[in-house]
Amino acid sequence: MITRHDLRHAGLTGLWFMFLTFPLVVIKINPIEHTVHWRWSNMVWIGVVSFLASLTIRLVQGRRRTGENEKQQSLLQTSVRQFDLLRRPAFFRAALITSSVLLISFPLFFSSYQVNILTTALMYVVLGLGLNIVVGMAGLLDLGYVAFYAVGAYTYALLHLHFNLGFWMVLPIGGLLGALFGLLLGFPVLRLRGDYLAIVTLAFGQIVRLILENWSEFSKGPSGIANIARPGLFGLTLSPEATITYLYYLMIGLVGLTVFVVNRLQNSRIGRAWQALREDEIACQAMGIDKTKIKLSAFALGATWAGMAGVFFAAKTTFVNPASFTFIESAIILCIVVLGGMGSIAGVMVGALILILLPEYLRAVADYRMLAFGAILVVMMIVRPQGLIAPKRRTYTLPSTHNPVNSSDVPASDR
Amino acid sequence: MEYFIELLFSGLTRGSIYALIALGYTMVYGIIGLINFAHGEMYMIGAFTGLIVAEILLIYQFPLPAVFVLTALAAVIWSSAYGFTVERIAYRPLRKAPRLAPLISAIGMSIFLQNYVQLVQTADFLPFPSLIPEFAFLEPYAGIIGSTDAAILVVSLIAMLLLSVMVKWTRIGKAMRATAQDQKMALLVGVNVDRIISFTFILGSGLAAIGGVLIASHVGQINVFIGFIAGIKAFTAAVLGGIGSIPGAVLGSYVLGLTESLTTGYVSSDYEDVFAFALLVLILIFRPSGLLGKASVDKV
Amino acid sequence: MFPLLTVNKLSMDFGGIRAIDKFNMRINAGEIVALIGPNGAGKTTFFNCLTGIYQPTDGELLWTLPNRSSRTLNGLKPHRITEQGLARTFQNIRLFRSMTVLENVMIGRHCRTATTILGAVLRPPSVTREEKETIEISFALLERVGLADVAHERADNLPYGAQRRLEIARALATEPLLLLLDEPAAGMNPQEGQELEALIRSINNDQIAVLLIEHDMQLVMRLADHIFVLEYGRLIAEGAPEKIRNDPAVIRAYLGEEGIHHA
Numbered sequence: 001m002i003t004r005h006d007l008r009h010a011g012l013t014g015l016w017f018m019f020l021t022f023p024l025v026v027i028k029i030n031p032i033e034h035t036v037h038w039r040w041s042n043m044v045w046i047g048v049v050s051f052l053a054s055l056t057i058r059l060v061q062g063r064r065r066t067g068e069n070e071k072q073q074s075l076l077q078t079s080v081r082q083f084d085l086l087r088r089p090a091f092f093r094a095a096l097i098t099s100s101v102l103l104i105s106f107p108l109f110f111s112s113y114q115v116n117i118l119t120t121a122l123m124y125v126v127l128g129l130g131l132n133i134v135v136g137m138a139g140l141l142d143l144g145y146v147a148f149y150a151v152g153a154y155t156y157a158l159l160h161l162h163f164n165l166g167f168w169m170v171l172p173i174g175g176l177l178g179a180l181f182g183l184l185l186g187f188p189v190l191r192l193r194g195d196y197l198a199i200v201t202l203a204f205g206q207i208v209r210l211i212l213e214n215w216s217e218f219s220k221g222p223s224g225i226a227n228i229a230r231p232g233l234f235g236l237t238l239s240p241e242a243t244i245t246y247l248y249y250l251m252i253g254l255v256g257l258t259v260f261v262v263n264r265l266q267n268s269r270i271g272r273a274w275q276a277l278r279e280d281e282i283a284c285q286a287m288g289i290d291k292t293k294i295k296l297s298a299f300a301l302g303a304t305w306a307g308m309a310g311v312f313f314a315a316k317t318t319f320v321n322p323a324s325f326t327f328i329e330s331a332i333i334l335c336i337v338v339l340g341g342m343g344s345i346a347g348v349m350v351g352a353l354i355l356i357l358l359p360e361y362l363r364a365v366a367d368y369r370m371l372a373f374g375a376i377l378v379v380m381m382i383v384r385p386q387g388l389i390a391p392k393r394r395t396y397t398l399p400s401t402h403n404p405v406n407s408s409d410v411p412a413s414d415r
Numbered sequence: 416m417e418y419f420i421e422l423l424f425s426g427l428t429r430g431s432i433y434a435l436i437a438l439g440y441t442m443v444y445g446i447i448g449l450i451n452f453a454h455g456e457m458y459m460i461g462a463f464t465g466l467i468v469a470e471i472l473l474i475y476q477f478p479l480p481a482v483f484v485l486t487a488l489a490a491v492i493w494s495s496a497y498g499f500t501v502e503r504i505a506y507r508p509l510r511k512a513p514r515l516a517p518l519i520s521a522i523g524m525s526i527f528l529q530n531y532v533q534l535v536q537t538a539d540f541l542p543f544p545s546l547i548p549e550f551a552f553l554e555p556y557a558g559i560i561g562s563t564d565a566a567i568l569v570v571s572l573i574a575m576l577l578l579s580v581m582v583k584w585t586r587i588g589k590a591m592r593a594t595a596q597d598q599k600m601a602l603l604v605g606v607n608v609d610r611i612i613s614f615t616f617i618l619g620s621g622l623a624a625i626g627g628v629l630i631a632s633h634v635g636q637i638n639v640f641i642g643f644i645a646g647i648k649a650f651t652a653a654v655l656g657g658i659g660s661i662p663g664a665v666l667g668s669y670v671l672g673l674t675e676s677l678t679t680g681y682v683s684s685d686y687e688d689v690f691a692f693a694l695l696v697l698i699l700i701f702r703p704s705g706l707l708g709k710a711s712v713d714k715v
Numbered sequence: 716m717f718p719l720l721t722v723n724k725l726s727m728d729f730g731g732i733r734a735i736d737k738f739n740m741r742i743n744a745g746e747i748v749a750l751i752g753p754n755g756a757g758k759t760t761f762f763n764c765l766t767g768i769y770q771p772t773d774g775e776l777l778w779t780l781p782n783r784s785s786r787t788l789n790g791l792k793p794h795r796i797t798e799q800g801l802a803r804t805f806q807n808i809r810l811f812r813s814m815t816v817l818e819n820v821m822i823g824r825h826c827r828t829a830t831t832i833l834g835a836v837l838r839p840p841s842v843t844r845e846e847k848e849t850i851e852i853s854f855a856l857l858e859r860v861g862l863a864d865v866a867h868e869r870a871d872n873l874p875y876g877a878q879r880r881l882e883i884a885r886a887l888a889t890e891p892l893l894l895l896l897d898e899p900a901a902g903m904n905p906q907e908g909q910e911l912e913a914l915i916r917s918i919n920n921d922q923i924a925v926l927l928i929e930h931d932m933q934l935v936m937r938l939a940d941h942i943f944v945l946e947y948g949r950l951i952a953e954g955a956p957e958k959i960r961n962d963p964a965v966i967r968a969y970l971g972e973e974g975i976h977h978a
Binding site for chain 2: 016019020021022024025027028029031032035141143188189191192194195196198199200202203204206207210211214327328331334335338367368370371373374375376377382385
């Protein structure tokens, strides 16, 4: 039921937002010709939308609080339970196989334009999974992750430029250099926690980008490096379409490798130690875990994937410049991890696909892409902080006293 | 020598602007322990609102001093309104959430506001009119300090002075300090904590808006991205001085302003921002709680 | 019997405040020792010094292994101290809250297992075996503290008393020679208290020494072989339970004028 009180509240909210957005949304000045353009219709829109939004939120909250509509409640419960289906091993395996088949056959049915877009999305899956190690598992908020991506991209660009090294040669080097930079960042921030860590990593990301921008002798500055070679295939020359398909399958391979490695790490002594670090730093140490080692390993391993994705990025676009590695890029990758579900591999994959593909296909949305990213971060934190697919706790079978079950028989369900 | 003094004044000017923004960071951190990542956007919104109001007033040919005062006033009012709203929407529901949640929410807010202004206004640079007249009495020192620099120094000093008086002696200032020290206790002795937190956001955003109008008038152009970089620098200043401490924020801001001004003057201007960030990293490594901050001891 | 831990003139300052003042203590292998004293006497601070969370201002912590080789614990990082064979629980429970009960215990095995990053990825037989062993030992420990049937619950879903027992299981997973328990009975009902007493005894039967901070005086008197009394950071009495029970300094300082029997 909508009460008069609800209406009053929504009305006031509408008025407040009309006032709040008045100068920026209604007035547009032309400071060169000194003319003013009034856009009163915008104000009406703001008022109506915020009135309705406020009313909806109030109704939903009110219903949840009183629980008056139990049907609705149970409906919600079932939908949540259906969502949990995703986590059943059998369902999960089926989903895994289906999506693998779909992914592998994708280039057969779609144009190279589509394939190219999906390749980009898959690259973000790798980036998201890498950042997920640092943020999702170890709980270290890294806002400068894009720096490692840049390291990888420039590694390939520079090694190709100066020494004519090929993609396959540089891919592991990019990963290693990424890891090295991860350690470089990790050492100084060992003692920092939470917010301070976040800001220092952000500063680190900025420093790397600013150096690339200003040290022209080294990096060719803002104009960047062009004509980077695409990956070779036993010396064959590929047509442009074939190259795109080839890159796509390479990316699928890299995603597969990432998922395999990250999943195994997560369900291991190392992964548990990362999670312990995230949960309680002091108890973690008291359990005999070397905080220094485990933090550094998280930074290094997370950065490795960014380094490799960077090499791939340079090979895909054949051009790198510092503008590709701004803070916003870090924020997008963070958004992927948060939206998908921190600590959940499947979640990160879903997050990357949604956030990268949606703006590509909904052109109308494209202009609002970053606006939506920002809003998603806020709304997710408030409504569903665990993300779309919450990490699942792994269960182990009880070993009977005489014949303990081998733990490797347990399907390594995704968390 | 004259060059040095010029750099000194330009450093102090920068420092004053940083201080106006850093105070908002430090007050919010002191009270709810949150790095209000969207704070830089309050400064940007202040500058944009200021530009819009100033242009309109100039078209109607208001006298310059009136334009300046009304522009600053409008910037303060709307920035404060945004600060208040942001806290209500993005932070208040997360009071009891895990520590990273409000920070991520704040980053989201920052991205949102930047793109919101970009959508409803423009992503391009806009020229900002000079609102501060040339003072005749500063003419002989023109090589050392300009009128705008002088105005920035004076206005920001007055703002900081008023803030200190308010925090120290007024009722609401005392309530703020009580809330900062122990929120539960403050609640028990009858402080309306929600209202104090809102007030802190309003105050911080207002100060940032003053900074926004002053610097925009000084530099002569603005765009939607000025908030991000200024916000990070001001945060650096706040951390430098010891976040949570009001005198610390001011001290940190002047240290940062002078460092930047001297290094760009004597070393290279290309790496201005690199110096600032490197300073932040170094300070946090060697003095994790800043210059005037107290080391926090973990209760085990 | 040999001295497992010898504490010599340990002092700890915070700013200008001396929280612990020239404290001496000796714990023999296999003993149950209690550390008692009023709130704020410095008991938990002592635990924190012992486990490397604080660095003591002055004094020495000497650790003797069963082969009689001695080494100092001063300056060791917390995880190194755990490796030496000291494990602890926390007064204000510090579990890995969003992890499962079983995983909490498995983390305790960290310092007794060796899987590297490469090993975790490649999973050679040695790693599979180690992982299996970790699960078995952890389950066994959960059975021992009576939590096996909630092994896959989130740790923060457990009731209070169960959380305290889980902390003990987690500490035992590190294979300690000395177990430090910080107010293990706090918040427990009498029934749970009795179970706890039995658990501590059974731990002690495995030749694990126990150092206990506890306010439940009856529990302390029943369990402890030796009691140390701390007040304002100073040792005011030590000895067998009967001696402490009748020590006038303890009665005056710690129990007030009413005496132990009413405590």
